[in-house]
Amino acid sequence: MTVKALLIDGYVDEPACLGVPPYISPYIRTIAGVLEEHHLSCTYLTIDQIRGDPSLGVLVRNAPLVVMVAGTTVPGAYLGGSPATLTDIRQIGHLCRGGRSALCGPVTFGYAGAGGKHAVPLEGTGFSAVLAGPPAEAVDAWVRGDEGVSRQDYTLEDRWAVLGGHVIRQHPSYPYVICELETARGCARSVTGGCSFCTEPFYGPPVYRGTAGIAAEVAALSSHGALHFRLGRQPDLLAYRSGPGETPRPDPGALEELFSGIRQAAPGLKTLPIDNINPGTIARFEDEAREALAVIVTGHTPGDVAAFGMETADPEVIRANNLKASPDEVFRAIEVVNEVGAQRRDNVPDLLPGLNFVCGLAGETLSTYDKNEDFLARVLAAGLLVRRVNIRQLMPFPGTRAFSDNTLRRHEKRFLRFKTTVRERFDHPMLEKVFPPGTVLRDVITEVTGSTSFGRQMGSYPILVGFPLLMVKLTVCDALVAGYGSRSLTALPCPVPVNTLPVAALGWIPGVGKKKAGLIAAKRPFSNRSELESLTGPLPASVPFTFS
């Protein structure tokens, strides 16, 4: 194969952007557009493909031009792929002997392998260039041989996004890829320095992308078969095209334009969730925020999560790290999102809040963890719904205040106890409320196979579903909720294929259990429900079966 340019996806995860499969980041698509514009139609490979097939090393070695995008500036746990490690990056950099090579993306802020570890500056990568700044602009300047100036608008990115949309067809999970859409970069809170740990202020003051450019990109992606999108590359969707200041007043009209533009550009889309919402925006501008959330609920796809960067419930830690909202403000924001979004559509709540905690911040003491637990107990006692709680350890980056001012490793045991307490006392009962027994989740896609196979719906923070049986990878099926882990569900394919399920799985059918499972296995096949129930007794009417 003759390759003009090789684009390697080492995956990205930032406070305001996700590009780990099934997500594909906007950086990959706009860089593909840049290369296209320079008549360098690219071959796209993911880091997982390169790790899994040593023969691809030849392609890397011989490519005349290689661009690699990588960098996680928030810690995460991933099912769909493993972001490039520093070792991966160096190995690829040193392999690129055939031509020019560049490394770009958030990894240029530094590299940290996991939460709790300080990021280290990039050295000895082997790439001929390490390109800081917005990745597509940086690659364009590098290919042209210019210095490059960061622009304060999206004129170029809008064009490149359309030109590079074709690259999604080369993604190994295509068509099951979620296109992370960029609506803004930079954070409004950077006027006061931003949150102490965050890398988003490195992108400068906020720049909002116009709806026409986003809609044109969605139309192009749709023409290449994209069905799944997420409005994820921005720090606070409620601030979209809103006014100046640290916490801009939401503009529901701008959001309405955004959603209708996207819907018109891709009328057949299947997935359109959101990501970050600043709870402080909701608490400070409740009426406008309520209206804006209603626009989101009308335009998105259900099962959605408004991710709140709460970080802590300790006022002292909030003050010491310039965080965005007080515990009472976050609580009020949880109430408002529940009021607007907790109704069910397609069997799942339309829009629920998700909470992010960061541990190891400056000012943290042992009592911080008591306050965090008390806050969650208050949410539970109030009968509010929360889709998920993320608990992470600080991953400090050079240039952020948290790099030198933090409490990492001081409260290790209490941190671990906090996680266990939340998993046992909060997550478990909350999962039963959000996904009651017998809930049918539509279109779950298996990503990991084995005696228990794991899958998820396409969406923002989809719940992990474990099927107690061996399934083929990328099987798409509905899932009947039958049990609960701390952060996952046990489910059966729906309708339940009673004649073919393994015995262990039969025991998960609601109303069956282990003893009757053995009986069913001995007496099958059954040709209809009444035959089955003559053996088991009446089974819940809500459980559908198939007898093929």
Ligand code: SF4
């Ligand atoms: S609100 Fe804080 S965490 Fe969120 S993007 Fe801005 S600076 Fe980062």
